[in-house]
Amino acid sequence: MSQPESLAKLAEKYGLRPAIGRPRLPVYLLQLWERRHFILTYATSRNVSKYSGSALGQLWQVLTPLLNAAIYYVMFGLILGGSKNIDNYPAFLLTGMFVFTYTQRTVTAGAKSISGNLSLIRALHFPRASLPLAYTIQELQQLVISMGVLLVTVILTGESPTWFWLMMPVVLLLQTMFNVGAGLVLGRLGTSMRDLNQLxxxxxxxxxxxxxxxxxxHDKVVNSAGLPExxxxxxYLNPAASYIEWMRGILISGHTPPGMVWVSCACWAAGTLAAGFWYFWRAEDRYGRG
Structure with a gap:
């Protein structure tokens, strides 16, 4: 009697395929587009519920970076003298805090987007990249309010609006592309590296x-510390620093970032987004197992 065929060969023989497989990348991107309303609704509902239990509600998404900036201003600007040789240090610091916080919170949320939603993943069939995307949109919605506060603060510190301010959406678009890619990479890593959220x-x-x-x-590293150029x-080529410097160059009249910054921003955005989607998609059929 012949040896029984393996289940895999038997399924292949009769044209059976896994119920949850990894579609081709173009098909996968199309599926994400078809679920854009789900992604947007999921992000918005998380935003609304995040601060629903606190008295100040949505104000915390603005108060948190403002309070952090106030603490850092006292520590680094006043006590440690970090404001020396920097024009309009309050606007300098606040711009850095708001821009960095957007990436920080998106990447951190992306790392938990898959491992923290296993019940949803196991219950419903949808492109798993929807979750890191939704977390990025959630942080982007919060950033819109924060940027309004930033613009008011920058004006109050003596800056005047210029035509360069119209470049802000370009910087935020490139930063969002980078954040999506980084969130996808961390989303996959978070499913296999259990200690990632601790690190x-x-x-x-x-x-x-x-x-x-x-x-x-440049002033701190080369002029003060005497380290090499x-x-x-x-x-400066660090992605977070690139987006911060470009935004400062737009908002603060006395700040001139290096010319390579905008090239760095564009390269990080395109490269990280493409690599992140590919890396995340490669493990699409493994999320939620085990």
Whole structure:
């Protein structure tokens, strides 16, 4: 009697396919577009419910970075003298805080987007990339309010609106593209690296200090510390620092970022988005198992 055929060969013989498989990448992107209303609704509902239990509600999405900026201003601007040689340090610091916080919160949320929604993933069939995308949109909705506060603050500190301010949506679009890609990468890593969420706070804190949020990179690294020029260049090419510097150059009249910054922003946005989608899609049929 012949050896019984394996289930895999038997399924292949009769044309059976897995109920949850990984579609081709173009098909996958089309499925995401078809579920755009679900993604937007999911993000909005999370935004509404996030602060529903607090007395100040949605105000916390603005108060949190403002309070952090106030603390950092006292520590780094006043006590440690970080405001020296920087024009309009309050606007300088606040711009850095708001822009960095957008990426920080998106990446951190992306790392938990799959591992924190296993019950939803196992119950419903939908493109898993919908979850990191929804978390990014949630943070983008909060950023819109924060940017309104930032513009008012920048004007109050003595800056005048210019035509360059019309470039702000371009910077935020490129940053959002980067955030989506980074969130997708962290979303997949979060499903296999159980300690990732424990390490992320330390990684984010190091990234914060390396992105020039509190100080002018070239002045602090080259002029004050006497370190080589290439180190300052490497710090400027850090994606968080690039988006911060470009935004500062738009909002603060006395701030002139290096010319390479906008190239860095565009390259990080396109490269991270493409690589993130590909990397996440490769494991589409494994999310929620185990």
């Amino acid at each position: 992320l706070p330390f990684i984010m804190r190091t990234w914060l200090y390396a992105s020039g949020v509190f100080f002018a990179i 290439w180190l300052a260049t490497a710090m």
